Amino acid sequence: MRVSSQDVxxxxxxxxxxxxxxxxxxxxxxxxxxxxxxSDHGRRFDVTVVSEPFTAEVEDPLVLMxxxxxxxxxxxxxxxxxxxxxxxxxxxxxxxVDLSHEHxxxxxxxxxxxxxxxxxxARQAVEEAVLSLAGARTEEAEGPPxxxxxxxxxxxxxxxxxxxxxxxxxxxxxxxxxxxLRGYLRVLGGMVRANRPWRLVPGLSKALAAALxxxxxxxxxxxxxxxxxxxxxxxxxxxxxxxVALMIGWLIVDANLWHRTDEVSPVARKRAALxxxxxxxxxxxxxxxxxxxxxxxxxxxxxxxLNDRLFASLTRTPLHATEYWTxxxxxxxxxxxxxxxxxxxxxxxxxRAAAYSKREQERRSLLAEDSGD
Numbered sequence: 001m002r003v004s005s006q007d008v009x010x011x012x013x014x015x016x017x018x019x020x021x022x023x024x025x026x027x028x029x030x031x032x033x034x035x036x037x038x039s040d041h042g043r044r045f046d047v048t049v050v051s052e053p054f055t056a057e058v059e060d061p062l063v064l065m066x067x068x069x070x071x072x073x074x075x076x077x078x079x080x081x082x083x084x085x086x087x088x089x090x091x092x093x094x095x096x097v098d099l100s101h102e103h104x105x106x107x108x109x110x111x112x113x114x115x116x117x118x119x120x121x122a123r124q125a126v127e128e129a130v131l132s133l134a135g136a137r138t139e140e141a142e143g144p145p146x147x148x149x150x151x152x153x154x155x156x157x158x159x160x161x162x163x164x165x166x167x168x169x170x171x172x173x174x175x176x177x178x179x180x181l182r183g184y185l186r187v188l189g190g191m192v193r194a195n196r197p198w199r200l201v202p203g204l205s206k207a208l209a210a211a212l213x214x215x216x217x218x219x220x221x222x223x224x225x226x227x228x229x230x231x232x233x234x235x236x237x238x239x240x241x242x243x244v245a246l247m248i249g250w251l252i253v254d255a256n257l258w259h260r261t262d263e264v265s266p267v268a269r270k271r272a273a274l275x276x277x278x279x280x281x282x283x284x285x286x287x288x289x290x291x292x293x294x295x296x297x298x299x300x301x302x303x304x305x306l307n308d309r310l311f312a313s314l315t316r317t318p319l320h321a322t323e324y325w326t327x328x329x330x331x332x333x334x335x336x337x338x339x340x341x342x343x344x345x346x347x348x349x350x351x352r353a354a355a356y357s358k359r360e361q362e363r364r365s366l367l368a369e370d371s372g373d
Contacts, residue, residue: 093177115189191278200286210342215335243336299328
């Protein structure tokens with residue numbers, strides 16, 4: 001770690017492409033002033049964002065810290081904080097952040113910060129890491145740099161974050177991990193957030209077109225009218241749940257999104273279960289958004305196209321607001337099944353691109369190649 005002149009600390013945010021880079025760029029706008037205001041030594045901070053796939057083909061924190069160290073030497077930075085949207089594991093725990101005060105390095109795994117208030121939590125974590133590392137830099141002239149624990153709100157009584165064990169051969173000298181059920185749910189939420197499930201609907205254009213066409217035809221079908229008016233609310237709920245589950249299962253099976261591992265260790269199986277849970281939630285949230293959108297479109301279409309006299313003569317039920325909503329609800333279930341069939345026209349690559357973040361796509365492609373070998 002170099003020593004800057006004129007008491008200016010050069011901070012690099014080394015971010016994986018896609019979401020981590022976007023978060024780092026927004027963070028960098030206010031980070032220098034926030035760090036300067038919190039610094040006890042009147043320092044100024046020069047923050048730069050470097051977008052590089054530093055996690056390519058690697059998930060081992062030890063190897064990643066070596067990569068970050070080498071990149072920091074090339075960049076001549078005082079402090080380097082690396083951000084990735086991959087979930088990292090260390091000694092059976094989910095890694096939040098690794099710090100090396102000797103080298104001025106930090107490795108932050110964004111999914112462990114949770115799915116809510118991600119950018120705020122990421123900014124707080126980066127601020128605490130930079131101040132801890134910069135503090136070690138100030139004391140470097142007086143002796144060996146010491147470990148400076150991170151402070152709340154990053155680590156508090158209400159968070160599942162705690163210090164983890166660091167082996168002697170590792171570059172890191174301070175580690176924070178998440179543990180327990182709350183930690184598991186926090187990582188799971190962060191993984192789903194990283195996958196951006198709201199991108200699933202526009203990413204599956206052929207499936208969406210099939211669902212919209214199915215809904216448009218079903219809305220003007222008299223048999224569907226009779227079925228919708230005769231079904232009770234529990235049966236409509238069953239139809240909704242069944243169609244959504246069918247769509248989720250079809251997408252996961254058809255695009256081979258289910259993660260399988262050849263390893264028999266409990267850690268590997270827990271990791272596979274975490275990846276699969278994030279897949280189900282990501283695809284499930286995307287399908288639910290699609291279902292709600294279809295119900296709204298079908299309702300608007302029904303309000304525009306249906307004739308109340310014809311509807312009443314065929315179903316013996318007057319066409320009121322309840323009938324409009326019931327019909328739109330049932331047709332959304334029918335259209336979702338049509339969308340599931342239409343998704344078969346999508347390529348596996350298109351479905352993966354819609355369901356996963358860029359880093360997660362690369363990770364799964366690498367696993368598939370390894371399995372093929």
